[in-house]
Amino acid sequence: MKDEIEKLKEEMIAGASRAYQIRLQTGNGGNLSGRVPGTDQIIIKGSGYSFGECNLDNFVRVNPDGEVLEGTGKPSRELLTHLTIYRIRPDVHGLCHTHSPRSVAYADDASEIPLLTGHSRSKLGPIPVIRVEEQGTEAVSQAVSELLKEYVKLGAFVQATHGIFGLGKNVTQAEHNAELVEETAQIALLVRLKKAFLSCK
Numbered sequence: 001m002k003d004e005i006e007k008l009k010e011e012m013i014a015g016a017s018r019a020y021q022i023r024l025q026t027g028n029g030g031n032l033s034g035r036v037p038g039t040d041q042i043i044i045k046g047s048g049y050s051f052g053e054c055n056l057d058n059f060v061r062v063n064p065d066g067e068v069l070e071g072t073g074k075p076s077r078e079l080l081t082h083l084t085i086y087r088i089r090p091d092v093h094g095l096c097h098t099h100s101p102r103s104v105a106y107a108d109d110a111s112e113i114p115l116l117t118g119h120s121r122s123k124l125g126p127i128p129v130i131r132v133e134e135q136g137t138e139a140v141s142q143a144v145s146e147l148l149k150e151y152v153k154l155g156a157f158v159q160a161t162h163g164i165f166g167l168g169k170n171v172t173q174a175e176h177n178a179e180l181v182e183e184t185a186q187i188a189l190l191v192r193l194k195k196a197f198l199s200c201k
Contacts, residue, residue, distance in 0.1 A: 001036070006056065008034045008043055008171070013054045015096060015175040020051035024179055025098040028053075030163070031076035034171045035086055035093040040064050044082060046073035078136035081144055085167060088148045094171035096178040099163040103185040107158045113185050120184040124155045127181055131160045156181045 012034055019025045019032075030051060033044035045051075046058045060071035064087065066079050076082070082095050106113055113127040120127075128151065130143045140159070148154060156166045156177045166178030 001039070004037045005043065005061070008036060009056050009059055011094075011171045012043065012045070012059065013056070015094075015171045016045065016051035016054040019096065019098060019175055019178070022179070024100055024175075024182060025051050030096075030098045031078055031082075032096045032171060032174065033076075033082045033094070036061070037093075041069065042082065042086060044075045044079060046071060047076050048073070076136075078140075080136055080138070080141050081165070084141040084144050085148065085165070088145060089167065091169065092167045092174075094168045094174035096166040096168075096171065096174040097163060098166075098178050098182075100178070100182040100185075102189055103158050103164050103182050104161065106185040106188050107160045113158060113181060114188050115184065116187050116191060117184065120180060124177060124180055124184070125153065126151060127156055127158060127184065128154075129158045129160050133161065135159075135162060158185075 012032055016032055028048055028050040031045045033042050035042050041061055041063055043059050043061045046060050049058045058073060060073060060075040061069045062075055063069055066083060085092055085095060107129040111129055115121045128147060130147055132140045132143045134140055147157060156164060158164055164178045164181045166174040168174030168177055
């Protein structure tokens with residue numbers, strides 16, 4: 001299992017680095033995690049580290065109850081949300097959560113991010129918005145649980161005033177899904193802006 005854990009961490013470092021470089025996530029916010037192959041354990045970014053600082057030593061491995069099995073730091077405060085998704089969706093093996101500005105902006109007054117491109121429709125499907133003011137709490141977990149039961153193949157969602165949650169068959173796909181949500185939100189905002197401008201003429 002040691003080799004599988006190291007391979008997963010390397011994939012997480014690559015995903016975090018990509019997200020940081022393209023500014024999908026800045027500062028030390030956001031988190032990502034992956035399911036350890038053949039187990040019910042997950043590895044998640046340690047609290048307080050930026051995506052740009054991720055290395056083999058600042059991830060935390062936990063069991064389904066959130067108990068730390070390996071790692072010296074604390075797991076992300078949104079661990080409960082991650083565990084809820086993995087419990088309900090056994091097909092999900094990677095999660096990427098980012099505080100991406102365009103998605104947060106569009107979700108401010110929307111129930112979903114509109115799919116205005118064929119790419120977003122084929123790769124993601126619906127991008128619903130949940131409204132829970134808290135972060136990483138039982139209330140968020142409950143809202144996510146209800147959402148995943150309604151959208152059984154959901155690839156991503158946005159928590160209003162907070163950020164994107166990308167789900168994937170692995171960490172790489174989860175990060176790509178988060179990227180696509182942000183791109184989709186940007187297009188939606190530009191279309192809204194264009195319509196508003198034309199209506200003023």
